[in-house]
Amino acid sequence: MYHKIETIPLPLLAGYRPGDTYIDNESIVAMGAPFTLCYLGAGSISDAGGAANSASMPSVQRDFIRVDLSNYEERREEITKTLMQAATEQGFFYVVNHGISIQDIRTMFQTSHDFFALPDNVKSKYAIDVSRNAGWETMAQIRPSTGVADLKESMQLSFHGIEDLWPTADDSPAFRTRCEHFMQQCNEVSHKLLSCLAVGLGFDEDYFTRCHDVTRPDILNTLRLLHYHDITGQVFPSNYWRAGAHTDFDTLTLLFQRPGENGLEVCPGREASTAFGHGDHWTAVTPQEGDIVCNIGDMIMRWSDDRLKSNFHRVRAPMVDEYQGPRYSIAYFNQANRSAIIQGSSVYTEPITAGDFLKQAMERNYNALKDLKAKQMQQSVTA
Ligand SMILES: O=C(O)CCC(=O)C(=O)O
Numbered sequence: 001m002y003h004k005i006e007t008i009p010l011p012l013l014a015g016y017r018p019g020d021t022y023i024d025n026e027s028i029v030a031m032g033a034p035f036t037l038c039y040l041g042a043g044s045i046s047d048a049g050g051a052a053n054s055a056s057m058p059s060v061q062r063d064f065i066r067v068d069l070s071n072y073e074e075r076r077e078e079i080t081k082t083l084m085q086a087a088t089e090q091g092f093f094y095v096v097n098h099g100i101s102i103q104d105i106r107t108m109f110q111t112s113h114d115f116f117a118l119p120d121n122v123k124s125k126y127a128i129d130v131s132r133n134a135g136w137e138t139m140a141q142i143r144p145s146t147g148v149a150d151l152k153e154s155m156q157l158s159f160h161g162i163e164d165l166w167p168t169a170d171d172s173p174a175f176r177t178r179c180e181h182f183m184q185q186c187n188e189v190s191h192k193l194l195s196c197l198a199v200g201l202g203f204d205e206d207y208f209t210r211c212h213d214v215t216r217p218d219i220l221n222t223l224r225l226l227h228y229h230d231i232t233g234q235v236f237p238s239n240y241w242r243a244g245a246h247t248d249f250d251t252l253t254l255l256f257q258r259p260g261e262n263g264l265e266v267c268p269g270r271e272a273s274t275a276f277g278h279g280d281h282w283t284a285v286t287p288q289e290g291d292i293v294c295n296i297g298d299m300i301m302r303w304s305d306d307r308l309k310s311n312f313h314r315v316r317a318p319m320v321d322e323y324q325g326p327r328y329s330i331a332y333f334n335q336a337n338r339s340a341i342i343q344g345s346s347v348y349t350e351p352i353t354a355g356d357f358l359k360q361a362m363e364r365n366y367n368a369l370k371d372l373k374a375k376q377m378q379q380s381v382t383a
């Protein structure tokens with residue numbers, strides 16, 4: 001059921017024709033439910049047209065706003081102002097002096113590294129459960145922007161209801177304690193940001209945070225450990241990405257990267273003029289140790305009547321003359337409690353629960369992927 005990147009034969013790739021399939025993309029459906037491919041993260045769809053070129057370089061250099069959370073209580077007004085500018089104009093920004101130490105971030109990366117270093121037959125004991133959106137997957141997430149699986153593996157964790165999916169102490173000592181500690185730390189930072197965003201939008205300070213209550217069993221927040229494989233010396237067809245272009249479904253994502261492990265790119269301010277930003281102006285989001293890269297997701301974009309911007313982003317597969325070793329990243333996705341009502345005040349006034357919002361987003365993604373597959377089939381028949 002799982003596919004390792006090493007099993008993709010290079011000679012075949014050299015002779016690749018658009019529409020050929022070297023990874024059994026349908027295995028994703030075999031894993032459990034058609035929604036597998038969507039729930040792992042990614043987003044918006046319009047026309048799932050041509051493939052983006054993984055080998056193309058980001059085209060525009062932009063300066064991202066740095067939101068400084070130091071002396072949070074005293075500086076709330078100033079932080080709110082900067083954050084609102086970052087969230088409404090760019091949607092992607094760095095958060096600094098957030099209170100999570102570099103040592104804690106390094107420990108979390110080490111924990112992630114050690115988990116992914118386990119053999120696949122051990123990790124598969126914790127295989128993803130689609131209904132809970134938790135567990136381990138490898139080479140299984142297919143985005144409508146590419147139609148092929150991302151070149152990566154990931155482990156998703158939640159606050160509640162995943163007792164059987166936490167690796168045992170024998171398999172991965174201290175994994176659970178460290179992840180839970182890190183999730184709490186991410187949650188504290190997230191609440192600071194969410195309460196400033198609420199005030200900035202003219203709501204009560206706890207307008208968003210009370211709907212992101214991690215003590216309640218229906219919280220949908222997720223910690224996702226990511227490992228993009230070492231691809232040294234390998235070349236991939238242009239529609240293969242470490243992570244294909246997407247927006248996040250959530251409210252707010254905190255992303256941790258390691259210096260030197262580049263590849264994340266963003267198309268800020270929803271500037272994309274084509275489906276998934278293909279051919280548009282992308283900007284590299286360079287890792288800076290200790291800083292958190294933060295992005296606005298689709299759920300809060302709707303909640304704010306589109307004032308806060310959720311942007312396309314992607315992770316480029318490095319070229320042969322670049323560092324092609326592994327990339328590790330860690331994402332903390334904030335998503336409102338399943339029963340929380342997402343309702344705008346001017347544009348999106350129709351109430352929808354967070355649970356239904358996600359279901360609809362997944363359905364749209366699934367249908368877009370089906371359309372893309374049909375189009376590819378058609379092309380290969382007529383070629
Ligand atoms: O690994 C990264 O840098 C980005 C991951 C991402 O965008 C996602 O998982 O939604």
Ligand SMILES: [Fe+2]
Binds near residue numbers: 041246247248313
């Ligand atoms: Fe993302």
